[in-house]
Structure formats: C-alpha cells, structure tokens
Amino acid sequence: MNKKFVLGIYDDEDVLLTAIENVRAAGTKIYEVFSPFPIHGIDDVLGIKRSRLPIAAFFFGLFGCSFALWMQIWMLGFDWPMIIGGKPHIALPAFIPVTFELTVLFAAHGMVITFFIVTKLKPSTKVPVFDKRSTDDKFVMAIEVKDGVTDIAALNNLLRTNGAIEVNQKEVLK
C-alpha cells in the first residue's frame, strides 16, 4: 500500500524545534523528523521516550561477567585443576582481568546488536530517505496524509507559517 506524506523542509534546527511544538499543539501528528545531526531538545518536543538501551547494556554486561567467572572457575577449579605458581586452583584475583574484559565485550556488542535490531539498521542497497538533503543540511518533518481526512492546504499553510522553506508531497511504496 502506498503511503502519502507531506514534507516540511527547514534549514535551521531552532526554527524546526519551535515548528514541531506549534504543529503538535495544532493537533497534527508528526510521522517522523529527519535531520543531518542529533538535535538537542528534540526528544522532549517530539515526546520520544528515553532509550532503554543502557538497561540492555547492563544485563549483557552482567551476563558477560557471570559467564567469565563461571568459565574460569569451572575450567581451572573443577574440570582440570592444576597448581600454577603455588596459587589456589580458584585464584580469584587473577581471574579479574579476563572477567572485566568479557564484561565489557558482552555489554558493548550486546548493546550495539540490540541497537541495530531495534533501529532496523542492516546492510541494504536501498536509499531510504524521504529527501536526500536531510543527510546534508536540511531538516525534514514528515506528516502522514490520510485520504479524505487530512487537509493538505491547511497543513501546507501551518508548516509555512512555522518557518518551512519548502513543503513537498511524497508517496512511499510500502
């Protein structure tokens, strides 16, 4: 099914932030905002919740830490105990460096893989952006058009009075 969008193009992030507030205050639902760099304060005006990725990272790290300790204790303490340098079989202080490294390894990679999955980032040859300038110097506010419901002229007017330098329409094959 095709989806239609109205795109408001902005060339300044502060104007965009004010525009988002006003557009939302006018009762219009914003589909997505695209920008060439992270804009500070946009999460609040768009109502984006704080990411839970740090929590994921914590649990991946916890898993890495437990796994590393279990691995070393089981291998050198139970599976094949050996006396090395007169130390006890389970020489905990000597196990700390590997435990630390594996904690970091699991936390970092676990979080990054989660990030790729939830953000749907994967290698592909498609060019997915609505307006190619949004990875260069323009800021794009996309509003979905519902046939018969959305008043495009009014929307055009709303975006322009809030500082859009251009308003375009775009159809996207889904």
Place this chain on the structure above:
Amino acid sequence: MQHVSPIREPLVTGGKTYHDITEDVCRQVEAKPNMRWAIALAVALVGFAIFCYSVYRTLWYGIGEWGLNKTVGWAWDITNFVWWVGIGHAGTLISAILLLFRQKWRTSINRAAEAMTIFAVICAAMFPVLHMGRPWMALWVLPLPNTYGSLWVNFNSPLLWDVFAISTYFSVSLVFWYIGLIPDFATIRDRATGPIARRAYAFLSFGWTGSAKAWSRYETVSLILAGLATPLVLSVHTIVSFDFATSVIPGWHTTIFPPYFVAGAIFSGFAMVLTLMIITRKVFKLEDYITLEHIESMNKVIILTGSIVGVAYITEFFIAWYSQVEYEQYAFINRATGPYWWAYWSMMTCNVITPQLFWFRSIRRSLTATFIITIFVNIGMWFERFVIIVTSLHRDYLPSSWAMFSPTIIDVGVYVGTIGLFFTLFLLFAKYFPVINMAEVKAILKSSSEVKPHANTMHGTPKDSNSNTSHSNE
C-alpha cells in the same frame, strides 16, 4: 543554545555552513585520487611489501631470523607491540574520554584518531602472533575444548589476559568507530552520483535515515560505548604492563608500571595523532576544521602526559635506591651508564626534555615545531620500551649469561613493514572514508563556529524554548 565563553576560540573557522561541512569533507571521497595521495600510497605499499617479505622469512625459516638469543628472548617484537598498542590509545582517549568530559574540540579529530587506533592495534597484534613461531596455532590462545582432557589455557597468566584485553579493545573500538561512520556514509550515499558508489555507501550506511528516534538511540549508544571504552583503554595498557610487572626481572617488577604505561601510551598516541593530523589537514585542506586551537589542545595533553612519564622515570630510580635491592639498583645504573646508555639517554631526551618546549605558547601553536617534537616523542617512546625490555633482560642475575642484543635485517624489516602496513591502511581510509565526523561537527557548529551559520530569522528569532535550556549542558 549552549553557553560558550566568549574567550574560547572557535573550533570551526571560515564561517562554514552545514552544507560547507558536507562539501569540504566529501570532496576528498568523491574526487579522483590525486597525485600526492598516489605517491604516498606507493611509498606505503613499498613498506607493506617489506612487511610481507619479512613475515615470509620469519615464518618459513622460523624466529631464528630475528636477533633474539637465550638471554634476550624478548626484544624488538615486544617493543614494537607495546609501541603500537600505546599509539592506539590516543584514539580511544579522544573519542571516549573526551566525550565523557564534553570536550567539543574532539569532534573534528576523533574519526581519524579512532581509525589510527584500529590500524595501530592491527600492527601491534602482528608481533605476538609472529613471535609464536607457528601462528597457525594462534587459535589455541583461546579456551577451546580439545582432546587433551580438555586442557584449558592458564587464566593466571598476564599473557592470556593480554589476549582478552587486546581482542576486546580491538572489537569494541571497531564497533564504536563504525557506529560513528554510519550517518556520514548515509550523507555520502545521498550525494553519490555513480551507481556503484551509491550502492557501496548504501550498503555501508546500513539504511540510515537520520530520524529523530534513531539519533536519540545513536547518542545513547555512543555515550554508553564511551563509558565502556574508558575503563577498557585504561585496562588494556595496565594489562600490557602486567606482562612485565608480574615477573621477577629487576626493572620490571614494579607496581608503578600500570599508571606509567597508560600515561606513556597516551603520550605517544597524541604525538602520532598530531603527526598524522598535521599532514592530513594540509593535504586535504581541512585547516578550518583542525585549527591551531586543536593542535594546541593536543600539545597540552602531550606536556601533561610527558611530564607524568618523566616523573615515573625518576621515581623508578628513586625506588631502586630506596628498596636497597642490589639487583634492582644495578638494573637502573646499568640502564643509564651500561652498554645501552645511548638508548636510555635518547629516551630521556626525546620524552622528558623535548616536550617541555610546549610550555611556550608560540611553540605549541607552531606547526613545524609541533611536527618535529611529535616525531621526537614517537622515537623516544619506542626507545622507552626498548630500554625497559632489553636492558632489563640483557644482564640478569647470572653474569655468565649476560649478552647483548643486535637486531637482524628481518627485525628491522618487520618493524618498518608494520609502519608501511599502517600507512597503507590509513591512506585508504583517508581517501574512501570521511576523515571528519560531519554529523558531530555540524552539531557543534552553532555554538563553536567563528561566524554563526545562516539562521532563518524571517519568522522571528528562534524561541529560546525550555527544551533548549534544559539541555543546555549538551
């Protein structure tokens, strides 16, 4: 916007707009390779060929091709390993620790510095693997199940800790670097004209759109990765220093080693970043992004870490005397006055004396002086590792086994070869990847540029909304 003190010098000069940043950084990627780059690559490839030949000799005839003997069993190989790992640390420091400290000047140098980290760690990893003599057995450094019992690896050994530290460091640095590259690859993809370039960069950009939600997660991921990479980078050189500190060799068995090695690593790494950046900014015309302000900031880090290293050298001497252990005392007197005195005093001159010139502002801000001093630091830090390793080993407890070390042509070849390998990788990076993080530089442009970029004032001044003030600390 954020409050920035008016006495701060701008980080981006030349009154750039967002589009100018895209143009300036992408120009290099999109243009045909120029002659200077091609010549530099040819020279680097000669180095790489030397590397291949030396590795072939080392593997075919064994490590007897190196100058090692039974007294000095570790020499250039470990020296080069520690030297390269140390160089790598500056990249992580710039991208992670300076991110946590909110140092905005890192934005235009972090991409290249992190690339340097990755390539330096690749070079470093060559040495322990080659020193194994049979690198095809390298897999057995990992705790893999086997038919001997299973007989596991020794988790009490610092050499094994190194395996985990270096591989974690390499893979996490690589991922951190790549996440930062994704939005910039998207920029290049959306500008690409040829179908091959568009498809290649589309593939590399992972379908990045720059949506607000994705940016929010991107920033979270960057911050957490920085938080993880910071203790990681400190742990890596700490563990490298444990290779020495946990032994009973006089001159190695000291508790000062971890902080001393970490400071030395940052010291040498910043020197290498400066060496590379002074050339890169010139060749790729990026003087507006890598300004004298950036160079001065890095020089300040060099003088700090260089002084820490200097204090560590003196402390070692003091502790050797204070410990009243005659072997320890001899090890240090032998370093300064024994047959390797020239290596020791080269180290002292290059690492302790030359960086002190950076107390003068005019020298900190002089490109020529900075370039020369950073070369001195690179050389001095190589000598530091050589002094620690070879002078401690060559005269140990038993005078009948005292010996000298002299490198063979293959030793030199492997070392020079890794420099060739490093520059081959760096030049390919500099041509085909964006050398400056465009997205991050754009994000600091409004607060840190010489001239404010074009602001749309037709519809009233941008409201200083509460959302901005609540995020004013960036």
